[in-house]
Amino acid sequence: MTGFDLEEFPRTVEWIRQKAAKEGRLLYNPSDDDLRPIVEKEPGVKTTKYGNLVAVSEPMSRAAAFTQNSVDYPSVRQSTSCWPSAKARWPPRG
Numbered sequence: 001m002t003g004f005d006l007e008e009f010p011r012t013v014e015w016i017r018q019k020a021a022k023e024g025r026l027l028y029n030p031s032d033d034d035l036r037p038i039v040e041k042e043p044g045v046k047t048t049k050y051g052n053l054v055a056v057s058e059p060m061s062r063a064a065a066f067t068q069n070s071v072d073y074p075s076v077r078q079s080t081s082c083w084p085s086a087k088a089r090w091p092p093r094g
Helices: 008-022 032-040 062-066 074-089
Strands: none
């Protein structure tokens, strides 16, 4: 097994950050006025009637493969059928 220098990663990140800053490719805490023209160039971005920018996106994560909903997976609907019996066991309010 080859060794891995744990200090190499932060040094590499800092080198990339400095290089991008020197080349003018790094925006640090940009204003809304600086961001708007960049975001408007992105595909699928639209301006609302109120002047806000909006884009439709499909959320993805590493957990997405393990997430199910009752629309796409009927078996989830069946597993929620325990709700009435669980609710019946709750103490009454008041």
